Amino acid sequence: MKTSNRSCPPCRSWASRRTSRTRFSEFSPQEARNERLLTALTIDQALDARDAFAKALYSSLFAWLVARINHIVYKGSKRTSAISILDIFGFEDFKENSFEQLCINYANEHLQCYFNMHIFKLEQQEYAKEKIPWQNITYTDNQPIIHLLSKKPVGILHLLDDESNFPRATDFSFLEKCHYNHALNELYSRPRLNGPEFGVRHFAGQVWYNVEGFLDKNRDTLRTDVVDLLISSSIPVRYL
Template sequence: ARFEMGLVYTYTGPMLLAVDLAPGEPSPYPHVFGAAREAYQGVWQAGVSQTVLVSGESGAGKTETTKFVMRFLALAGAGGTEDSMSVIERRVLESVPLLEALGNAKTLRNDNSSRFGKYTELQFRSGSALRGANCYLLEKVRVIGVQPGERSFHIFYQAGTRWQKASESSRVASDLAPLAAVLERGSLSAHDFVYLERSGCSELQGHDEAADFDETLAALRAFGAAEAEIEEVLAAILAVLHLGNISFVAPASNSEGSEVSNRNQADGALAITSELLGVSPEELEATLCRRVMKVVDERASHQKITQSRSVAQALEGRDALARHLYGAVFSSVVGRVNDVLGADVSQEQQLRRDLRPPFVGVLDIFGFEFFQSNSFEQLCINFTNELLQQYFNEVIFEHEALYARERVQWDPLDFPDNKAVVELLGGSGGSVLSGIFPMLDEECNLAGGSPESWCNKLQARYSASKLYQAVMKRRENFIIKHFAGPVEYESEAFLRKNKDTLTADVLECMKASSRAFVRQLGFP
């Protein structure tokens, strides 16, 4: 009834529920600004730090809701007007399009889905809001491919579209001139990059991605990035795309080995990627196609043994480098944002929370996901949402007296306890090696660990569980009955994604780069 009257917001105890955030006339109170105001008043009136948790299904409007909360808090800290906003407060808002460009993507449910979790802490001191964002669980696997109808991260398409538009002009805009050398390497369409063309979706309806890229560049400059640094950031981002175009074949003399196809082509993928990364083509090919192992011989002296990688292993190593390279770039940009926003916070305050002023923490987390194909990242996201649902249930039952006083009819059975699902996934403290994730870690540590072996162990342990079900016709698939419904997971890539490691050879190659930005990236 409330929704039909245009009242999309409803309070349930301390929780504000939004049924729909479609464009239209603004909804009267209650409103998300009301929830943000309560958090702000809690800081100033009670001097107690607050947290605003934004959760919901994928595509429900969490990202837009988080923007509303952030904008309200920034304006509240500035006294209510944009003209009175400090430089820090403006930068808090400027960080939004920057993080969205690098961390958001189009999914089947949402054209601007956050593919990372974000916790932003806004401290208040004499009316000023400051501090940065802690970002985690970036969906790096999206870099190497997505499902049909989805896209990879926005920045890939923004850069290519902006440069193509500039190339059609008689002269390059002055703000793009310093970046021309690297942007022309991204002038191909999305269909020319293996990592992007697989999904069959490259355009974002209703968006001027060239203008979005200009906004991304403006945000980088606002956070103090010089033109030379921006060029190196873009070079690393475009290197990710060109990495995906490197293909391998087995040499005629070694059917178990690998080498780069068209390795001597001057404008080939290997040459372009090497240039963007600041390494020689020979070094990059050797890193991807061969493995150097250090061994100790009978005389206790250290020797190096070079072992060829198969084509499959070279492809896996290429994709691992692409994932980690993009993740490292993302972390570097987030680090710059935090350095600028927290510039006036003393080191002692950073280490000791008791010395820091009250703050409002805003947590924007993935929503529950269920696609046609579900893998490791979906199980991680859904496990997080199971934990949030568990907390939600606790809050619901804490306010039983409130519901009775307001004559709200409700049945506790509508909010079943999901503790069993949480323990199925994360394990229980009283049982050794229980839980799907702990058993996955154990399988990854075994020399002969495999998805098939792991699924067999899961079936042996949880065959009697009502929450776990093996898929008879697809032996390496299993179903988890979540609070939001059953989801079938494909285990084929679980072990590889859980390990997600780079070899020492790759790390040494990147540290030898002629580009300072690549050398300084924090690879795991």
């Protein structure tokens, strides 16, 4: 079946000139006085560029798939950009926990809060409204944990976003701001030794997070030369 570039599923390997791929993976372009200079990347910088590229590509691919599925299954005239799929995250606590585990566990906290609200609080309110005999059920409200992680202006994730916008900020300056703002919070823990980590007492238990790499992972910036490479691709990935 032949399809146009715009409708072709962008799931094949992207392709362009070999020289462009090599420069993308090994060099960073710098503009200065009408000159274009190529600066060699470190191994870590090259890996970060690769990961940011992969995340951007597959994020766009997923959005494209959602749009296509909605277009096929939706019978009405109103368009939507969402499909109803419930993905239950698993709470994560490894020997080494990083930014990814913090994001997953933050999502779990919201799921737990939703569960508490609808199974305990709202259900009991409905029983009381209908004057149905019931025995009060006590439960632990995890809203304070969500506030610790995301409440403006000093929630951990907001502090991370703020630090990510400062060129001279480091993972350790982010950690120091977390310690400064949350040292008195019983849900937050500082390490006994002066290590690069902090602890959060989640609803499922205590988790320690190593902050090394937090800022780079949160920025997840896609370099302009990478975008240019995608645009020049001979595969319709440019339409994502």
